[in-house]
Amino acid sequence: MPTKRVTAALRRVVMERARDHGEYCRIPGSFATQSFTVEHVAPREAGGETVLSNLAWACFGCNGHKHTATHGMDPDTNEAVTLFHPREQPWSHHFEWSADLTRILGKTPCGRATIEVLHLNRTGLVNLRRVLVAGGDHPPPELYASPADVWQHIAPMAGVNRELAPLLRMNPPRRPRAARSADRAPRYTGVPELPAGVWRAPGGLGRSRV
Numbered sequence: 001m002p003t004k005r006v007t008a009a010l011r012r013v014v015m016e017r018a019r020d021h022g023e024y025c026r027i028p029g030s031f032a033t034q035s036f037t038v039e040h041v042a043p044r045e046a047g048g049e050t051v052l053s054n055l056a057w058a059c060f061g062c063n064g065h066k067h068t069a070t071h072g073m074d075p076d077t078n079e080a081v082t083l084f085h086p087r088e089q090p091w092s093h094h095f096e097w098s099a100d101l102t103r104i105l106g107k108t109p110c111g112r113a114t115i116e117v118l119h120l121n122r123t124g125l126v127n128l129r130r131v132l133v134a135g136g137d138h139p140p141p142e143l144y145a146s147p148a149d150v151w152q153h154i155a156p157m158a159g160v161n162r163e164l165a166p167l168l169r170m171n172p173p174r175r176p177r178a179a180r181s182a183d184r185a186p187r188y189t190g191v192p193e194l195p196a197g198v199w200r201a202p203g204g205l206g207r208s209r210v
């Protein structure tokens with residue numbers, strides 16, 4: 001059974017998978033004044049599990065505005081639609097940047113509703129993006145690691161191995177018994193560089209639900 005608790009190791013993997021960018025507002029964690037948090041895309045209150053396919057890296061602002069919401073209103077049509085799911089939908093399918101790169105624009109009902117519910121163009125975010133643009137640090141590239149890449153590359157480098165298997169719904173690779181103690185707990189030193197080919201363009205994310 002997957003754990004219900006977000007362990008420190010799980011948090012590291014969620015952060016590295018998102019390359020430490022908020023998966024809604026796309027702000028880099030290194031520029032935020034508060035540390036980011038692991039958020040449940042489908043809220044726990046609605047039965048959302050603590051598994052990697054239901055977890056996203058979010059700033060406190062986005063997480064707080066989203067809270068337990070699963071739906072929002074498309075301001076163009078006044079229809080209720082499901083909110084953006086960072087694990088199942090490419091960000092660029094639903095959102096784009098304004099010409100000056102400081103505001104997020106919705107391309108779909110889902111995108112527009114998510115902007116409203118999460119307040120993705122809060123004054124503080126717009127101002128921060130303005131500063132990041134001036135420094136050449138925005139917008140961030142939209143790149144994802146597949147679940148297999150998370151398992152093979154990110155998890156081991158973040159010092160996590162067998163703990164994640166049930167959360168990825170994968171079987172841990174078999175290893176000779178002698179090798180296990182050696183690779184149980186490598187020291188976490190961050191994951192600045194991953195092997196070529198780990199990060200993929202959003203097309204690899206899977207089918208998109210509009």
Ligand SMILES: [Zn+2]
Nearest residue numbers: 022025059062
């Ligand atoms: Zn955010």
